[in-house]
Amino acid sequence: METRESKRRKEREEQQIRTEKMAKISKGSTQSQLLLTTQRRGSMEDSIKIIDPNIRILDEIRKLQQEMKEARMETKEDIRTACAELREEIKDTRAEIRKDVKKELEIIGKKMDKLTTDLNKTQKEVEQIKERTNILEKSSKELNKQQEEQKRMEWNNELRYREKCIKLRGLTEKSKEDLYERLIPALARYVDITPEEMEMEIDKMFRINSPQNKDRNVSRDVAICFARTKVRDRFIQQSYENKLWIEDMEIKIFKDIPPQIMMSRQKYKPLTRLLKNINIDFRWDRIEGLSFFYQQRRYKIDTIDKANEIEMKLRKEYKENGGKRDYPTKEWRASKNNGTNKEKTVKELERFDPLERTETETDLLNWN
The missing domain is CATH 1.10.287 (Helix Hairpins)
Structure with a gap:
């Protein structure tokens, strides 16, 4: 045009x-x-x-x-x-x-209605899933709590049984050995009682089977269970004062702690190493955690978060002090000539016992 x-x-x-x-x-x-x-x-x-x-x-x-x-x-x-x-x-x-456009809008409107219906249906399903998940989480928490309580009860029973036991390390193995004949005379002399009394105080004595000892080709530890806790405490107390020698071999004495508790203490290993480096004594709690005194305040650590927090705090203060170990510490070992009441000394040893903390280390040290 x-x-x-x-x-x-x-x-x-x-x-x-x-x-x-x-x-x-x-x-x-x-x-x-x-x-x-x-x-x-x-x-x-x-x-x-x-x-x-x-x-x-x-x-x-x-x-x-x-x-x-x-x-x-x-x-x-x-x-x-x-x-x-x-x-x-x-x-x-x-x-x-x-x-x-009207036709397309009608089609889009129908699709939107369908999408809205599907979305509402999906939301309902999601809410149902959330409710089921909450129920499952609640049941799981209750079950975990029950299992944890059961585990703690079992650990506590085992620990209660092992409270009468000690472990001896360093005694070489012999074929067809009789542990009673080899150990009872030396143990009796160590705590100053007769062999007959020592034999009556011992409930059982045996070697502990361990794959680590077999792999390292070292002698297995000897577990000795006493009839009374008091006898075990006498050996623990004596281990701080005198070394145990059997057949010209130095024997290390340790408390017998269940392996489950030993494994649970491994997660606190960085903190315990730091405490030992800055010369702060600590005590393992019965089942979980540890406690110690620092700057006239008692700290109780029972979670890994608390352990990380206090570890960072101690490291920071240690660096600010120029690496000096000037923290006030307490000596809980018994003295030979101080005439302290034995029962009180044993309680203090049980409260802050270096033997307990060395149980979490792979190379168990001999605390004299």
Whole structure:
């Protein structure tokens, strides 16, 4: 449509330019012709009438103007028709677009309704799963709590049984050995009683089977269980004062602690090493954790988080003090000549006993 209209516009402009040129030419020619005709009219009255060519040109110009006018009218009519057609096309297109959009919106609305339904269903299922999860977590916590209590009860019973026992390390093994014959005389002399009394105080005596001893090709430890805790305490007390020698061999004496408790104490190993490095005595709790005094305050550690926190605090203060071990500590070992009551000394040894802390180390040291 735009191409045809531009062509017509150019044609009209060209025709107008030609018409103006021809009008100028015809105007000059007409004036000269009229002047010639007037001069001749006086001399030749009966001359033949001559047709001026400019008149023809004027007639052609008028025809051209009429054609241009008709062309303009046709062009206007064509433009009106094209505009009307374009309006109809735009109207139809809008109607189609509205129809398509409405259809798409209906489809999207249906999908959204379906998604909303599915989402609500999913939310309900998630809530049900959460409720079930909470129930399972609660049941699991209760079960873990019961298992923990049962485990602590078993550990406590075993520890209570082993409170009457000690372990001896360093006694070489012999084929078909009789531990009673080898140990009772030396043990009796160690605590200053008769062999008969020593034999009566012993409930049982045996070698402890350990794969580590077999792998390292070292002698197995000897476990001795006494009938009374008091006898065991006498051996623990005596181990601080004198070394035990059997068959020219130095024998180390340790408390008999269950392996489960030993393993649980391993997680506190970084803290216990630090406490030993800065010369702070500590005591293992019966089942879980440890306790110690630091700067006139008692600390009880029963979780790994507390252990990490106090370890960082002690390391920081130790560095601020320039690595000096100037912390106040207490000596809990019994003296040979101080005449302290034996029962009181045993209680103090049980409260802060270095033997207990060495049980968590792989290389158990002999505390004299």
